[in-house]
Amino acid sequence: MWRPGLLLAILVLLASLRLYASTYTVILVTSILMYIILTQSWVLFSGPTRYISLASAAFFGVGIYSAAVLGMHLPLPVVVIAGALASSCLALFVGALTLRLRGIYFAMFTFGLVELIKHLLLWYEIKFTGTRGRFVVLVDNNTIYYLMLATLVALLLVAYFIRRSKYGLALQSIGEDEEAAAHTGVNVTAVKVITFAISASFMGAAGAIIATRWTYVDPYIAFKSLFSFMPVLMAIFGGMGQFYGPVLGSAVFAYLEEVLITRFPYHYMLLFGVILMIAILYLPDGLVGLVQRLRRGGWARGQHANT
Amino acid sequence: MIVTILDIVIAGLLLGGLYALIAMGLSLQYGVARVFNISHGEFIMLGGMTTWTLYTMFHINPLVCLAICGPLAFILGYVIHRTLFKRLLTSSESPGAFESSSMLASFGLLFIIQNMASLYWGPEIRGYSYLAIPVNLAGALFGANRLVTLGCAIAIGLAFYLFVARTRTGKAIRAAAQDPTTAGLMGVNINNVLALCFGLGAAMAGIAGMLISMCYPVNVAMGLEYTIIAMIVVVVGGLGSIPGSFIGGFMLGLIGSIVSYIDPGLSLVAYYLIFILLLLVRPTGILGK
Amino acid sequence: MPILEGDGVTKHFGGLAAVSRVDFKVEEGEIVGLIGPNGAGKTTLFNLISGALVPKDGTISFKGQKIDGLKPHRICRMGLARTFQSVKVFANMSALQNVLLGSLFGTSTGMSSADAVSEAEKALEFVGLSEASSIPAKGLTLADQKQLEVASALATKPELLLLDELMAGLNAPEVAEAMELVARIHDRGITIFMIEHVMKAIMNVCDRIMVLHHGEKIAEGTPQEIASSKTVIEVYLGE
Numbered sequence: 001m002w003r004p005g006l007l008l009a010i011l012v013l014l015a016s017l018r019l020y021a022s023t024y025t026v027i028l029v030t031s032i033l034m035y036i037i038l039t040q041s042w043v044l045f046s047g048p049t050r051y052i053s054l055a056s057a058a059f060f061g062v063g064i065y066s067a068a069v070l071g072m073h074l075p076l077p078v079v080v081i082a083g084a085l086a087s088s089c090l091a092l093f094v095g096a097l098t099l100r101l102r103g104i105y106f107a108m109f110t111f112g113l114v115e116l117i118k119h120l121l122l123w124y125e126i127k128f129t130g131t132r133g134r135f136v137v138l139v140d141n142n143t144i145y146y147l148m149l150a151t152l153v154a155l156l157l158v159a160y161f162i163r164r165s166k167y168g169l170a171l172q173s174i175g176e177d178e179e180a181a182a183h184t185g186v187n188v189t190a191v192k193v194i195t196f197a198i199s200a201s202f203m204g205a206a207g208a209i210i211a212t213r214w215t216y217v218d219p220y221i222a223f224k225s226l227f228s229f230m231p232v233l234m235a236i237f238g239g240m241g242q243f244y245g246p247v248l249g250s251a252v253f254a255y256l257e258e259v260l261i262t263r264f265p266y267h268y269m270l271l272f273g274v275i276l277m278i279a280i281l282y283l284p285d286g287l288v289g290l291v292q293r294l295r296r297g298g299w300a301r302g303q304h305a306n307t
Numbered sequence: 308m309i310v311t312i313l314d315i316v317i318a319g320l321l322l323g324g325l326y327a328l329i330a331m332g333l334s335l336q337y338g339v340a341r342v343f344n345i346s347h348g349e350f351i352m353l354g355g356m357t358t359w360t361l362y363t364m365f366h367i368n369p370l371v372c373l374a375i376c377g378p379l380a381f382i383l384g385y386v387i388h389r390t391l392f393k394r395l396l397t398s399s400e401s402p403g404a405f406e407s408s409s410m411l412a413s414f415g416l417l418f419i420i421q422n423m424a425s426l427y428w429g430p431e432i433r434g435y436s437y438l439a440i441p442v443n444l445a446g447a448l449f450g451a452n453r454l455v456t457l458g459c460a461i462a463i464g465l466a467f468y469l470f471v472a473r474t475r476t477g478k479a480i481r482a483a484a485q486d487p488t489t490a491g492l493m494g495v496n497i498n499n500v501l502a503l504c505f506g507l508g509a510a511m512a513g514i515a516g517m518l519i520s521m522c523y524p525v526n527v528a529m530g531l532e533y534t535i536i537a538m539i540v541v542v543v544g545g546l547g548s549i550p551g552s553f554i555g556g557f558m559l560g561l562i563g564s565i566v567s568y569i570d571p572g573l574s575l576v577a578y579y580l581i582f583i584l585l586l587l588v589r590p591t592g593i594l595g596k
Numbered sequence: 597m598p599i600l601e602g603d604g605v606t607k608h609f610g611g612l613a614a615v616s617r618v619d620f621k622v623e624e625g626e627i628v629g630l631i632g633p634n635g636a637g638k639t640t641l642f643n644l645i646s647g648a649l650v651p652k653d654g655t656i657s658f659k660g661q662k663i664d665g666l667k668p669h670r671i672c673r674m675g676l677a678r679t680f681q682s683v684k685v686f687a688n689m690s691a692l693q694n695v696l697l698g699s700l701f702g703t704s705t706g707m708s709s710a711d712a713v714s715e716a717e718k719a720l721e722f723v724g725l726s727e728a729s730s731i732p733a734k735g736l737t738l739a740d741q742k743q744l745e746v747a748s749a750l751a752t753k754p755e756l757l758l759l760d761e762l763m764a765g766l767n768a769p770e771v772a773e774a775m776e777l778v779a780r781i782h783d784r785g786i787t788i789f790m791i792e793h794v795m796k797a798i799m800n801v802c803d804r805i806m807v808l809h810h811g812e813k814i815a816e817g818t819p820q821e822i823a824s825s826k827t828v829i830e831v832y833l834g835e
Contacts, residue, residue, distance in 0.1 A: 280412045
């Protein structure tokens with residue numbers, strides 16, 4: 001595990017970024033931090049429980065829209081919290097409805113959720129507000145950066161404490177054998193729903209923060225299934241068991257996206273799709289798992305990496 | 308008044324026929340091959356876009372395209388299963404693990420297919436006009452293309468249902484869906500049947516796409532919504548039940564037509580409400596176990 | 597008052613009655629056996645008692661309270677634990693973690709993590725798996741996994757323990773060890789209700805035996821009564 005000293009050093013480095021880095025770098029790192037939040041939140045729930053959520057984009061989008069709706073009236077930190085709350089409420093609803101049932105229902109429901117909310121918002125905007133999309137209050141890049149960094153630190157702390165607590169054990173047991181976990185006294189539905197809501201709240205927060213950089217949002221911009229796809233890709237590629245797997249995956253793909261998006265908009269998504277398939281087929285524990293196996297000498301299937 | 312009702316009913320049956328086709332295809336892939344194919348809608352899109360290309364560039368009659376899109380989609384689906392999903396099946400440690408990893412793999416497939424299509428066709432919305440001649444039915448006018456589409460959807464759906472229920476291969480498919488191991492021991496070439504079913508499901512998607520292109524405009528992003536609708540129909544009809552998907556498709560089609568008449572932007576919302584209702588009351592669906 | 601009581605318990609799967617109007621009673625401190633040919637409905641009955649399934653008809657009470665329809669974790673916390681026919685352990689978690697889950701979540705009153713760990717260690721010691729505490733469950737032999745499952749169940753401090761084919765797949769010395777474990781659990785004051793196919797074990801250990809066939813209870817009595825019952829012999833020989 002990473003020593004606290006190393007982590008602190010990295011934190012200091014990141015906190016002082018604007019002192020030595022260009023604006024472009026700050027913006028890029030903000031994107032990377034955002035993706036790390038999305039991926040790590042996704043792993044928080046879907047990692048141990050093995051319930052695949054395809055709704056990350058929905059929670060992210062709700063956060064974005066919260067900023068769009070409230071940004072003119074409330075200070076930014078309040079908006080971020082509102083975004084987090086709205087997303088977690090949505091997650092509580094979805095979870096209470098589908099997490100009592102088999103995982104496939106959960107996957108299906110979460111998959112369609114992004115489109116559903118998009119349609120609902122479009123309909124609402126056309127019918128009632130007469131506008132299409134909204135303008136978001138502009139915030140300077142440094143504020144966005146620090147808010148994103150603070151949110152990420154909060155997430156990592158929450159994730160750490162959950163994993164070390166008895167709920168971390170419960171989450172893992174749900175993924176291993178849910179029926180046995182229930183018979184051992186774990187209230188599996190409650191644990192799932194609450195963890196799902198916590199993970200959604202961070203996605204909502206990230207959305208609310210980044211929206212202020214986009215200046216204009218409409219349902220098509222806020223609710224893109226790409227944002228359900230990216231966390232999955234990053235987690236599987238980077239490795240789901242370890243803390244730093246998602247960080248690695250996020251950094252790699254956020255950077256790739258940044259580099260490729262302007263000149264090769266379709267190619268890069270195609271490439272990502274291919275990489276996801278390759279990762280599923282040949283990298284069961286992600287890049288981090290691969291490195292671990294190589295370190296142990298040989299290609300023998302290592303233990304499920306999950307400390 | 309009667310005309311409006313007839314209009315809604317015909318539109319509902321048309322939509323229903325299409326929904327039944329795509330839902331049966333997805334049900335086949337999930338029920339037998341146990342792959343929850345999130346990229347199902349992309350095969351529909353390929354069917355539609357290919358037909359558009361064949362008609363507008365090569366002037367091939369869309370109905371002839373049926374005989375092209377179907378087999379092509381089948382081959383594509385069959386090959387994808389034999390290479391990708393078969394490999395996942397052997398390397399998965401449990402059925403649950405395979406269900407997750409195959410679903411994620413199909414998620415990747417969605418992005419691959421959609422973006423390859425975007426590179427080839429571009430993002431514009433395409434359409435063509437074929438058989439848009441008005442036909443008089445009980446005083447109301449309907450496009451011939453819509454009636455032909457309706458007829459084809461129902462005919463193919465019925466034919467497929469009979470195939471599964473009556474023929475020997477159909478029996479093998481049902482056996483494989485029930486219990487792959489035992490079916491394999493009984494002499495059913497299980498690898499073949501799984502890939503066959505996956506391919507068949509893809510073929511139905513391709514054909515549905517072709518039929519859709521006859522009545523509606525198409526574009527490379529159209530697949531997602533159809534996948535979601537197919538999923539909802541499959542749940543409504545009952546997971547793993549092909550007759551259920553057939554009936555569920557028509558149910559949702561009629562409801563969609565009624566809702567569209569009241570407010571066109573709300574059909575997906577209506578479908579989701581039904582989805583939610585079903586999950587609350589009877590998750591196994593109408594005909595599910 | 598019996599610690600466990602079932603009245604007219606019925607469960608259907610599709611058109612088939614897996615369990616049909618079964619009445620049963622288990623008194624505190626007893627060891628009751630449940631036998632019957634394969635497919636008789638024994639595990640289904642256990643599933644109905646533990647909350648894994650909901651009965652179509654009939655009621656089940658534990659310590660005087662109705663438990664049919666309750667979720668498994670509630671029933672566990674009331675003091676009813678079970679093991680499964682297909683050994684259910686958490687494969688990638690260590691033996692200690694497996695048992696720790698029980699002591700953290702399954703008891704009627706909670707306890708601190710430190711206490712939970714020591715309770716878990718005691719449970720592991722009771723079944724003889726102390727040395728294996730940091731080995732992942734999938735690395736244990738079948739016999740050890742079965743003992744691990746028992747330890748997890750014991751960690752929830754049950755008053756009634758349902759054992760589903762504890763001895764299946766074990767060789768002779770392992771069966772003897774399992775029988776001895778059952779006796780020691782009984783000495784602790786825990787009531788036991790066990791499904792078994794190993795006749796020697798059932799006959800020697802149980803105070804009473806119930807026989808199920810095609811979902812119905814066809815006989816009940818002491819081991820001697822059951823061994824000499826014509827109905828039971830026919831059912832088993834007729835298979």
